[in-house]
Amino acid sequence: MFTPSQHDVRRFFCETYRKVEAGEILTPLEAIARDWIVQHPEYAGDLASVDEALAADYSVERGRSNPFLHLSMHLSIAEQISIDQPPGIRAAFLGLAQRLGSEHNAQHEMMECLGEMIWQSQRSGLPPDGASYVECVRKR
Structure with missing residues (x-):
């Protein structure tokens, strides 16, 4: 399993x-990331400097959302939808998007x-509950 560090992600x-x-060629994963970066122009300043990104503090106390976490969640959800994992997530997403x-x-x-599922898993020490995640999306 690939487990990038915070700095790797940034x-x-x-x-x-x-x-x-720069108009350079992107890898397939970068192309997916590009699609989300383009939809979040408010993050351009956060992405413009690697050194500043590595030093940035997005702790709750600072009162600022973390653009790298947000974009990572977009990537994760896009992957989940593309492979329908957990089972049913694609249909739940399509229904939600239509609504x-x-x-x-x-x-x-x-x-x-997704955040709720991860929080519950961490709190309980149990594996993430994909079925409850799909149900949560369906209820939205």
């Missing part, structure tokens, strides 16, 4: 942003469910 998104700005009229907004709603 470097990945900054490098993808740099390549997009909201936006795939992007549907992903933002899914982030709440």
Whole structure:
């Protein structure tokens, strides 16, 4: 399993942003990341400098959302949808996107469910409950 560090993730998104700005060829994963970066122009300043990104503090106390976490969640959810894992997540996403009229907004709603599932798993010490995650998305 690939487990990138916080710095690896920040470097990945900054490098993808740099390549997009320079018009360079992207890897398939970078192309998916680009699609989400483009939909979040408010993060351009956070992605423009690797050194600043590595030093940035997005702790709750600072009152600022973490653009790297947000973009990572978009990537994770896109992958889940593409392989329908956990089973049923693709159909739940499509239903939510249709109800909201936006795939992007549907992903933002899914982030709440994904965060809840991860929090419950960490709190209980049990594996993530994919079925409850899918059900949460369906209920949105």
